[in-house]
Amino acid sequence: MNDIGEFALLLALATAIYGLVSYVMAVKGNRVDLYFSADKTPVIVFGCVFVSSAVLLRAFMINDFSLQYVWAYSNIELETFYKISSFWGGQKGSLLFWTLLLTAYTTIAYYQNKKKRLEVFPYAMCVCLSITIFFLLLLNFSTNPFERLPLPPEDGRGLNPLLQNYWMVIHPPTLYLGYVGFTIPFAFAMAALITKNLDDSWIRLTRKWTLVSWFFLCMGNLFGAQWAYVELGWGGYWAWDPVENAAFMPLLVATAYLHSVMIQERKDMMKVWNMSLILLTFVMTIFGTFITRSGLIQSVHTFDEATLGYYFLGFLFFVILCSAVMIIKRLSLLKSKNELDSFLSRESSFLFNNLLLLGIAFATFWGTIFPIISEAVRGVKITVGPPFYNQVNVPIGLALLALIGIGPLIAWRKASWGNLKKNFKLPVIAGLIGGAILFPIVPLNSKAELFTYATFILCIFVMVCILSEFYKGAMARMQLNKEPFVKALGILIWKNKRRYGGYLVHIGVVCIFAGIAGSQAYSVHTEKLLKIGETLEIRDYTLRHKDLKAIQQTDIKTRIIALLEVEKDGKVIYVSKPEKEIYKGQNQPVSEVALHSTWKEDLYVILADYREDMSITIKVYVNPMVSWLWKGGLIIAIGTLIAMWPDRLERRRRLERMKKQELAFSPAQE
Amino acid sequence: MTTKKIKFTLGAFLIVGSIGYLISTSISQTSMYFVTVAELTDQGLSRYTSELKVKGNVVKGSIIRDPNDYLEVDFAIADKESKGNNLKVHFKGVTPDMFQDDGEVVVEGVIKNGVFHANTLLTSCPSKYEAEKQAGKSHPGSVTPYELKKPDLKDLGTGPKATI
Numbered sequence: 001m002n003d004i005g006e007f008a009l010l011l012a013l014a015t016a017i018y019g020l021v022s023y024v025m026a027v028k029g030n031r032v033d034l035y036f037s038a039d040k041t042p043v044i045v046f047g048c049v050f051v052s053s054a055v056l057l058r059a060f061m062i063n064d065f066s067l068q069y070v071w072a073y074s075n076i077e078l079e080t081f082y083k084i085s086s087f088w089g090g091q092k093g094s095l096l097f098w099t100l101l102l103t104a105y106t107t108i109a110y111y112q113n114k115k116k117r118l119e120v121f122p123y124a125m126c127v128c129l130s131i132t133i134f135f136l137l138l139l140n141f142s143t144n145p146f147e148r149l150p151l152p153p154e155d156g157r158g159l160n161p162l163l164q165n166y167w168m169v170i171h172p173p174t175l176y177l178g179y180v181g182f183t184i185p186f187a188f189a190m191a192a193l194i195t196k197n198l199d200d201s202w203i204r205l206t207r208k209w210t211l212v213s214w215f216f217l218c219m220g221n222l223f224g225a226q227w228a229y230v231e232l233g234w235g236g237y238w239a240w241d242p243v244e245n246a247a248f249m250p251l252l253v254a255t256a257y258l259h260s261v262m263i264q265e266r267k268d269m270m271k272v273w274n275m276s277l278i279l280l281t282f283v284m285t286i287f288g289t290f291i292t293r294s295g296l297i298q299s300v301h302t303f304d305e306a307t308l309g310y311y312f313l314g315f316l317f318f319v320i321l322c323s324a325v326m327i328i329k330r331l332s333l334l335k336s337k338n339e340l341d342s343f344l345s346r347e348s349s350f351l352f353n354n355l356l357l358l359g360i361a362f363a364t365f366w367g368t369i370f371p372i373i374s375e376a377v378r379g380v381k382i383t384v385g386p387p388f389y390n391q392v393n394v395p396i397g398l399a400l401l402a403l404i405g406i407g408p409l410i411a412w413r414k415a416s417w418g419n420l421k422k423n424f425k426l427p428v429i430a431g432l433i434g435g436a437i438l439f440p441i442v443p444l445n446s447k448a449e450l451f452t453y454a455t456f457i458l459c460i461f462v463m464v465c466i467l468s469e470f471y472k473g474a475m476a477r478m479q480l481n482k483e484p485f486v487k488a489l490g491i492l493i494w495k496n497k498r499r500y501g502g503y504l505v506h507i508g509v510v511c512i513f514a515g516i517a518g519s520q521a522y523s524v525h526t527e528k529l530l531k532i533g534e535t536l537e538i539r540d541y542t543l544r545h546k547d548l549k550a551i552q553q554t555d556i557k558t559r560i561i562a563l564l565e566v567e568k569d570g571k572v573i574y575v576s577k578p579e580k581e582i583y584k585g586q587n588q589p590v591s592e593v594a595l596h597s598t599w600k601e602d603l604y605v606i607l608a609d610y611r612e613d614m615s616i617t618i619k620v621y622v623n624p625m626v627s628w629l630w631k632g633g634l635i636i637a638i639g640t641l642i643a644m645w646p647d648r649l650e651r652r653r654r655l656e657r658m659k660k661q662e663l664a665f666s667p668a669q670e
Numbered sequence: 671m672t673t674k675k676i677k678f679t680l681g682a683f684l685i686v687g688s689i690g691y692l693i694s695t696s697i698s699q700t701s702m703y704f705v706t707v708a709e710l711t712d713q714g715l716s717r718y719t720s721e722l723k724v725k726g727n728v729v730k731g732s733i734i735r736d737p738n739d740y741l742e743v744d745f746a747i748a749d750k751e752s753k754g755n756n757l758k759v760h761f762k763g764v765t766p767d768m769f770q771d772d773g774e775v776v777v778e779g780v781i782k783n784g785v786f787h788a789n790t791l792l793t794s795c796p797s798k799y800e801a802e803k804q805a806g807k808s809h810p811g812s813v814t815p816y817e818l819k820k821p822d823l824k825d826l827g828t829g830p831k832a833t834i
Contacts, residue, residue, distance in 0.1 A: 162767065162768075232766075233764075233766075233767070234766070339672075339674065339675065340674065340678055341674070343677070343678075343681065348678070348681075351678075351682070352681075352685065355682060355685045355686065355689075356685070356689075359685070359686070359689040362689070362693075363689065363692070363693050366693055366697075367697075370697065370701070371704060374701075380703060380705075381703070381704040381705065382701045382702065382703055382704060383701065383702055383703075383704040383723055384696075384697060384700055384701050384702070385700065385702065385723075385778070387696075387699075387700040388696050388697060388700040388701070391692070391696040391699070391700060392689075392692050392693055392696045395692060396689060396692070527741055527763065527764060529739060529740060529741070588767050588768055588769075588770050589767065590767055591767055606764060608740060608741070608764040608765075609740040617740040617741060617764070619763075619764045
């Protein structure tokens with residue numbers, strides 16, 4: 001069976017190479033026979049990779065430890081749920097998983113477009129196939145998941161217990177879905193460049209794909225944060241680790257693209273910029289993979305596969321070179337006729353939003369590679385940590401937050417003072433009132449707390465900006481169609497999915513900003529050794545050590561649980577149960593955090609140690625507003641789904657816009 | 671170039687410039703030297719007075735916890751290859767789950783009287799890719815069973831805890 005998997009991988013590689021060569025020859029030599037021969041190769045490649053993946057999954061299911069990979073990441077007792085996640089738990093499997101997604105995406109793009117856009121379609125397939133070939137080469141010749149062990153052991157080593165967590169099962173696939181998804185926009189953008197089809201058809205296609213990938217990447221990041229928070233037991237959710245940055249940077253660039261592309265649709269401007277952004281997004285995903293697989297940059301995640309890292313570095317340079325050459329060659333075709341009219345306009349707010357997003361991306365990039373640069377230039381390794389990222393990204397982030405409010409309300413082309421006064425009077429007043437109410441409540445003793453205060457004021461301002469858009473739209477419908485408010489609001493959103501879906505995403509982002517600000521500035525923690533009956537006090541909570549228990553959960557898992565009564569305002573509100581789990585075959589116990597989450601704050605308890613006399617050492621955090629992050633994520637998900645929903649009205653609107661564009665500029669709103 | 675264009679170029683430069691300024695000042699304010707144990711001991715411990723970051727592996731058997739206070743930990747780290755030069759480290763706080771003999775750690779802190787006082791202790795992550803690396807070294811199946819340092823606790827058997 002494993003031979004079939006291995007053979008399928010080879011066959012996939014051969015087919016992909018054949019497909020690439022015959023597509024190129026068919027297009028160059030204008031040969032229809034070759035074109036038909038090459039046609040369907042993307043599907044066949046997907047079939048082969050699918051078979052190969054199925055074989056590997058089967059090996060996990062039947063505990064076939066003759067495969068080194070299965071032995072390293074699974075054992076007999078592992079739950080089926082986690083056996084599936086072991087598939088992408090390691091280097092080799094994750095590459096196979098990547099390839100599986102890539103070929104699946106390619107196949108979807110194939111069926112979407114094979115009857116349309118025949119001029120760019122073969123080129124896009126060529127780009128996809130080339131990237132697939134790179135991964136298949138790695139899988140076949142460098143990191144073969146079907147590598148055998150000469151003497152099949154009886155049991156495997158098992159999956160790291162820290163990875164045996166619900167979030168860890170869905171986090172990597174979600175992230176990969178996002179990462180890999182950016183390949184398709186890249187392929188179609190390249191194809192558009194090669195074939196000089198630079199009207200907005202590639203934009204329409206790539207926008208959808210970018211949105212889908214953006215969605216998965218965004219969710220993947222949040223799932224990862226959630227996992228780090230509940231599983232790693234350090235009280236935080238984000239550490240600016242290179243591996244996290246690697247997933248964060250493409251998200252920022254893709255966000256910039258999703259915004260600036262609207263200017264191109266409306267005004268036929270910024271073509272070079274948009275093209276560069278979409279290519280850069282893909283480059284960032286490969287760069288991220290390079291970071292995580294090279295071990296070149298010290299990260300708390302060890303990925304010591306140096307050789308693989310250099311393959312990715314080579315591939316990265318190749319991709320950058322191709323992108324740069326193509327853009328420079330087509331520069332004259334990407335020139336736009338229009339130009340920006342005024343600083344105070346929707347267009348320029350998009351421009352500034354782009355600069356700020358890329359600013360955050362660049363700062364993150366610079367901080368990530370700084371150790372390498374300093375070592376190359378000065379001979380010493382110098383690192384920067386979270387203080388650097390916070391110091392740089394917080395001010396930029398706040399400017400960005402303000403723009404979230406300003407952007408959607410400011411008029412296109414040129415805003416007049418009257419327009420500004422009319423739209424921003426209410427939000428500014430609301431922000432000021434909110435600030436005045438918060439002033440006596442929130443502490444303002446440090447720089448971080450001042451920044452948080454500013455963030456809250458901005459959040460209120462932005463929230464009122466966005467909600468007033470919903471309100472105005474719904475009120476207009478109410479008066480026009482005599483509908484009740486809720487119905488009017490629903491129809492308004494449904495008839496303008498892209499616009500109001502986008503606003504919903506903004507609301508989610510505002511929640512996340514508020515959550516980050518609150519949890520970063522006001523978090524407190526303390527550690528203490530407690531004998532039975534002793535108490536620990538933190539903020540307005542009192543924790544009393546009641547009991548310590550040991551439970552033999554399964555043959556391989558023992559749980560040590562501490563029971564702590566939590567009192568607030570003299571009343572026992574619940575019993576906190578932090579625990580340590582001890583797995584057979586693993587060298588270290590795993591802490592299970594006890595989390596009590598409310599919209600206001602989280603009480604986060606870690607069992608650090610326990611003794612024979614039943615005394616325990618615990619670490620307790622009070623993290624305000626962390627749940628706002630997860631709620632914000634949920635709102636973003638809903639908003640993105642609405643924005644992505646197929647929309648016939650949107651198509652009509654676009655056609656009208658294109659007609660208008662041909663005549664003249666669209667007049668400024670209001 | 672029209673005046674409009676110049677205005678926009680200036681505006682963009684202003685933003686890019688201030689971001690650049692922010693990055694460069696923040697780097698000089700927050701950066702830390704990142705050295706290995708060998709580099710540190712070769713150059714002399716007294717050379718570094720500011721906060722720095724050191725990477726090394728925990729020397730086997732060197733972890734000593736204060737019997738009265740679990741949070742006070744003393745241990746030594748050394749480079750993975752040359753086990754010669756040790757660096758004594760003191761840390762106060764809850765150690766991560768992965769903190770153990772031979773484990774790779776990154777510590778941040780300052781050197782006082784030849785001892786590294788760490789304020790941050792990071793262990794290599796629950797690495798997904800780590801097992802790969804070890805696979806070559808240990809013989810399949812020879813993973814030593816972990817001996818529970820289980821205290822003699824009464825087993826009261828509460829139901830499974832709700833997942834958080």
